[in-house]
Amino acid sequence: MDRTDPVDVDAALPAHRDIYFGGGWHAPVSGTYETTMNPGTGGTLASVAVAGQADVDAAVATARKGFLEWRDVAPLERSRILKEIAARLRAHGDELAMIDAANCGNPYTEMRGDATIAAAQMEFFAGLVTEMKGDTIPMGPERVNMTAREPMGVVARILAFNHPFMFCGGKMAAPLAAGNSVIIKPPVQAPLSALRLAELVDGLLPDGVFNVLPGGTEAGAALAEHKDVAKVTLIGSVAAGKAVMRSASDTLKPVLLELGGKNALIGYPDSDPARVADAIVAGMNFGWCGQSCGSTSRAFLHEDIHDAVVERLAESVSRYRPGVPTDPATTMGALVSREHFSKVMGYIESGKSEGARIVAGGHAVTDGPLADGCFIAPTIFADVTPDMTIAREEIFGPVLAVRRWSDEAAMLEEVNGLDVGLTCAIWSRDLATAHRAANRVEVGFVWINEVGRHFLGAPFGGVKQSGIGREEGIGELLSFTHEKNIHINLAGQ
Numbered sequence: 370m371d372r373t374d375p376v377d378v379d380a381a382l383p384a385h386r387d388i389y390f391g392g393g394w395h396a397p398v399s400g401t402y403e404t405t406m407n408p409g410t411g412g413t414l415a416s417v418a419v420a421g422q423a424d425v426d427a428a429v430a431t432a433r434k435g436f437l438e439w440r441d442v443a444p445l446e447r448s449r450i451l452k453e454i455a456a457r458l459r460a461h462g463d464e465l466a467m468i469d470a471a472n473c474g475n476p477y478t479e480m481r482g483d484a485t486i487a488a489a490q491m492e493f494f495a496g497l498v499t500e501m502k503g504d505t506i507p508m509g510p511e512r513v514n515m516t517a518r519e520p521m522g523v524v525a526r527i528l529a530f531n532h533p534f535m536f537c538g539g540k541m542a543a544p545l546a547a548g549n550s551v552i553i554k555p556p557v558q559a560p561l562s563a564l565r566l567a568e569l570v571d572g573l574l575p576d577g578v579f580n581v582l583p584g585g586t587e588a589g590a591a592l593a594e595h596k597d598v599a600k601v602t603l604i605g606s607v608a609a610g611k612a613v614m615r616s617a618s619d620t621l622k623p624v625l626l627e628l629g630g631k632n633a634l635i636g637y638p639d640s641d642p643a644r645v646a647d648a649i650v651a652g653m654n655f656g657w658c659g660q661s662c663g664s665t666s667r668a669f670l671h672e673d674i675h676d677a678v679v680e681r682l683a684e685s686v687s688r689y690r691p692g693v694p695t696d697p698a699t700t701m702g703a704l705v706s707r708e709h710f711s712k713v714m715g716y717i718e719s720g721k722s723e724g725a726r727i728v729a730g731g732h733a734v735t736d737g738p739l740a741d742g743c744f745i746a747p748t749i750f751a752d753v754t755p756d757m758t759i760a761r762e763e764i765f766g767p768v769l770a771v772r773r774w775s776d777e778a779a780m781l782e783e784v785n786g787l788d789v790g791l792t793c794a795i796w797s798r799d800l801a802t803a804h805r806a807a808n809r810v811e812v813g814f815v816w817i818n819e820v821g822r823h824f825l826g827a828p829f830g831g832v833k834q835s836g837i838g839r840e841e842g843i844g845e846l847l848s849f850t851h852e853k854n855i856h857i858n859l860a861g862q
């Protein structure tokens with residue numbers, strides 16, 4: 370099946386809407402189900418179980434049993450099974466992409482890429498199973514002292530809504546490769562692709578090794594608090610990150626937090642205005658409505674190039690036009706929910722009322738088939754000042770704030786002036802200038818003359834309140850292990 374003939378949404382949806390753990394499907398103990406929406410049509414897609422404390426307890430117990438079996442599976446056998454999962458993800462990429470397009474509003478064609486990335490992440494970590502290596506410490510002929518890396522136990526992964534399937538498929542990879550069992554808590558707005566993944570993977574792993582608990586804050590908090598969850602991770606907002614860390618503190622479990630950002634793209638005076646304009650648009654991830662933690666949503670343009678760049682932005686952004694997310698021709702989708710749509714529209718109104726100048730967009734889109742969906746035109750504000758709300762808060766929507774600068778030190782101070790620090794893109798023909806700036810920006814990931822891309826193997830994560838820990842490289846695998854030191858006295862008996 371190719372992109373001109375995508376699968377039917379209804380046919381792609383999972384048959385199961387309950388909670389998946391212990392290798393089977395379970396109705397929620399409370400009997401609670403909630404409808405999940407199609408933000409492109411405003412219609413209802415399905416009614417999905419909401420896991421509560423009792424479901425979390427039952428799931429963790431089966432995950433613990435699954436772990437005890439999985440940790441003893443030989444590494445290369447674990448690798449073989451993970452590669453089989455990856456093959457299923459690739460084989461079902463069309464339907465998974467269609468589920469996400471319908472459930473979270475991102476364009477089908479972009480989500481097709483997400484399914485491929487999830488499979489690639491699975492293959493990447495499957496290839497690293499033998500890299501959980503320890504050390505030996507010289508102790509002379511009578512003693513052996515060594516460290517071994519062991520899996521931790523049950524790992525809970527709580528996920529954000531912007532790439533539902535890619536996060537579910539990709540983030541289970543490292544903990545499973547290291548020999549842990551995994552409980553996925555998919556995003557409350559878009560749980561359906563995770564349920565489909567459970568259907569696809571069912572039977573490949575020992576029971577309880579992979580589990581999916583749809584639900585909201587109660588399920589997330591119960592996982593973070595649970596004494597038999599060895600590590601909890603979150604992809605989500607700064608506020609949720611703080612809540613998860615607080616919940617985890619009662620049992621002193623480690624956390625891995627991938628949180629929000631308000632990232633800068635810096636244009637130096639020697640850079641090419643046309644390239645910078647294209648980079649600004651690309652870095653915003655307008656395809657999925659700017660709903661990306663790494664979006665460079667603050668553009669700092671030197672006064673020598675500011676006007677030349679800004680005058681190109683409207684044309685550069687014109688290739689993104691909101692459309693029906695499930696249509697393969699669509700270049701820009703819908704925001705994930707009516708609630709989030711209203712929040713983003715509120716930010717746009719604040720930009721207008723606080724005196725910023727609209728260069729593009731600034732309004733909802735309701736033409737024809739988009740009438741009942743959550744669509745907003747790609748929006749660019751110029752003449753933004755540092756005190757404006759749109760210059761300071763993560764909007765997580767298709768809204769870009771352009772700043773003009775002349776003094777490098779003052780510009781860098783402003784770039785670093787927020788409590789978050791995830792990514793930064795730097796544009797200059799002079800690598801010394803760019804490298805000096807890369808050195809000074811307080812973030813975890815820097816692009817020079819590039820923007821937006823992730824590179825499998827390169828560690829991704831934030832500093833300050835953008836998070837704790839790194840993903841997408843070998844460090845992610847090792848972060849799901851702990852070191853045990855074993856000392857042997859060969860002459861002891």
Ligand SMILES: NC(=O)c1ccc[n+]([C@@H]2O[C@H](COP(=O)([O-])OP(=O)(O)OC[C@H]3O[C@@H](n4cnc5c(N)ncnc54)[C@H](O)[C@@H]3O)[C@@H](O)[C@H]2O)c1
Nearest residue numbers: 528529530556585589590605606609612627628629630662
């Ligand atoms: N750094 C990254 O890699 C990355 C990637 C994608 C998204 N994000 C961030 O995610 C945010 C957007 O996603 P969102 O709206 O789904 O975020 P969110 O914080 O509202 O929710 C994220 C997840 O956390 C759960 N959750 C919320 N409160 C919780 C609590 N108190 N205890 C336990 N679980 C809780 C939610 O149910 C959901 O599954 C943005 O801030 C974005 O920057 C970060």
